[in-house]
Amino acid sequence: MQSFVQNYGYFALLILAIAESACIPIPSEITFVVAGALCTTAVTGHVQFSLWAVIVIGTIGSVIGSQIAYEVGRSAGRTVVDRWGKWILLSHKDLDSSERWFAKYGSLSVLIGRVLPVVRTFISLPAGIAEMNRARFAALTLIGSLAWVSLLSALGDAAGSNWHRVEKDFHDAQTPMIIIIVLVIAFGFWHRIRSVRRQNAR
Numbered sequence: 293m294q295s296f297v298q299n300y301g302y303f304a305l306l307i308l309a310i311a312e313s314a315c316i317p318i319p320s321e322i323t324f325v326v327a328g329a330l331c332t333t334a335v336t337g338h339v340q341f342s343l344w345a346v347i348v349i350g351t352i353g354s355v356i357g358s359q360i361a362y363e364v365g366r367s368a369g370r371t372v373v374d375r376w377g378k379w380i381l382l383s384h385k386d387l388d389s390s391e392r393w394f395a396k397y398g399s400l401s402v403l404i405g406r407v408l409p410v411v412r413t414f415i416s417l418p419a420g421i422a423e424m425n426r427a428r429f430a431a432l433t434l435i436g437s438l439a440w441v442s443l444l445s446a447l448g449d450a451a452g453s454n455w456h457r458v459e460k461d462f463h464d465a466q467t468p469m470i471i472i473i474v475l476v477i478a479f480g481f482w483h484r485i486r487s488v489r490r491q492n493a494r
Contacts, residue, residue, distance in 0.1 A: 405436070
């Protein structure tokens with residue numbers, strides 16, 4: 293990912309931000325920390341990015357990707373459940389529960405969800421399925437994305453002077469992070485399968 297961002301600059305940053313917010317699990321923690329580090333001379337020997345440009349482009353990409361996921365959820369969510377619900381372990385009862393949740397806590401869910409790892413990648417889809425107000429969703433996504441991108445980019449910029457040590461830490465942490473993510477996903481599927489079976493038994 294570091295080489296992709298280095299080679300393709302702001303374009304790579306925009307594409308990665310859009311993809312991550314459109315439900316493609318690309319770790320924004322790495323994307324924006326690397327981009328922030330490239331605002332210093334420690335990585336390549338020269339300043340490749342402007343910190344303000346990284347924040348602006350990253351935020352714009354995040355908002356665009358979120359809107360894509362939102363519109364997919366809003367336009368196709370129930371159709372997908374109708375056709376493939378039993379295969380993806382979703383029912384109309386789940387959609388109804390999601391709508392009730394977003395009716396009560398939608399604004400808070402989107403705002404906080406935009407600054408939580410993993411959650412921020414997928415929060416737009418249920419917001420669209422629940423048909424959350426578009427303007428409110430866009431505004432909260434903008435605020436949350438701006439905060440998240442600014443934080444990570446600033447951390448990368450601050451870590452620039454020790455980048456080679458930070459880069460090694462990132463590399464060493466990759467395997468444990470992948471194992472943890474796989475275990476969390478596996479547990480989620482196991483728990484979901486049990487819930488569906490209980491519902492069918494009733």
